[in-house]
Amino acid sequence: MYHLITGGSSGLGYEIAKxxxxxxxxxxxxxxxxxxxxxxxxxLKEISRKADVLSYSLDISIEEDIDAFIDTLETSGKPIKQLYNVAGTTFYGKISDIHKEDIDKVLKSNMIGLMLFTSKMVGFMLNExxxxKRIISVLSTAALKGKKFETIYNAAKxxxxxxxxxxxxxxxxTKIEVINVFPGGMKTDFWKDSASGYDVDHFMDPADVARNIVKVAMDTKVYVTDITIGRPK
Known part of the structure; x- marks a missing residue:
């Protein structure tokens, strides 16, 4: 059984895989x-000799690529135990600075891609x-409260x-449970090019956030539908 992680090559996705x-x-x-x-x-392969680590280059907003990936899973006999939706991008700026390409980019990554990929994977997982089985999606606290200069990102989440x-x-x-995670800001490259001016040094360590997500996701004795993760006050 495998855990499938979108956005798994860096940031929180990588830490979850780790x-x-x-x-x-x-x-x-x-x-x-x-x-x-x-x-x-x-x-990742250096961490454990017992764990199998596979990777695929994939754009989760392209339907043909998703279909080809699922065909690979079926052909190779790779059952999915948990799907972690972590991939995403952001935009930080005033309403007057927003252009169509900004909207397309953020919606494509955070909403359209997630919906398309998850829908396809549900069909695959139901046939196993x-x-x-569980679907764990990282949405951010931006999905709970609107915030100035993050309008597109908020809308997508x-x-x-x-x-x-x-x-x-x-x-x-069905046997598929859906868990949504709402973490606050983390010290990753996610905000590096956003011009937000945020002091990310005070944000959470993605390794700490990942540890808490995995702990809940792997505990089959309980089913937590929503998790909000923030810095201690």
Whole structure:
């Protein structure tokens, strides 16, 4: 059984993969940058000799690529135990600075890609005979409260949240559980090019956030539907 992680080559996605591998769990990481994927895969393979680490270069907003990836899973006999939706991008700026390409980029990564990829994977996971499967999606606290200069990002996360809550209701009678995670800011490259001016040194360590996500996701004795993770006050 494998754990599938979008955006697994860096940041929080990589840390989630790392924590799973420390538990000798098999992982498949996805990303668009081939070099980053290869580097991440090599580092992850050094952590455990028992865990299988696979990687695929994939754009989760392209339907043909997703179909080809699922065909690969079916052909190679790689059952998915958990899907972690972590991939995403952001935009920080005034309303007057927003252009169509900014909207397309943020919605494509955070909402459209998540909805398309998850929908396809649900079909695959429902056809597998195994039980106790989970979809864990990292949405950010931006899906809970609007914030100035993050309008597109907020909109994308709110849309993704609506999709996932509806998906949870649709999957109620199945063996797939849907968990949504709302973390605050983390010290990753996510905000590096956003011109936000945030002091990321005071943000959370992604390794700490990943550890808490994996702890809940792997505990099959409980089912937590929503998790908010923030810095201690």
């Amino acid at each position: 924590h799973l591998i420390l538990m000798d769990e098999h992982v498949i990481i996805l990303g668009r940058n081939v070099d980053k994927l290869e580097n991440a895969t090599n580092k 005979p195994y039980e106790d 709110w849309g993704a949240r609506g999709y996932l809550e509806s998906l949870r209701d649709e999957l109620t009678e």
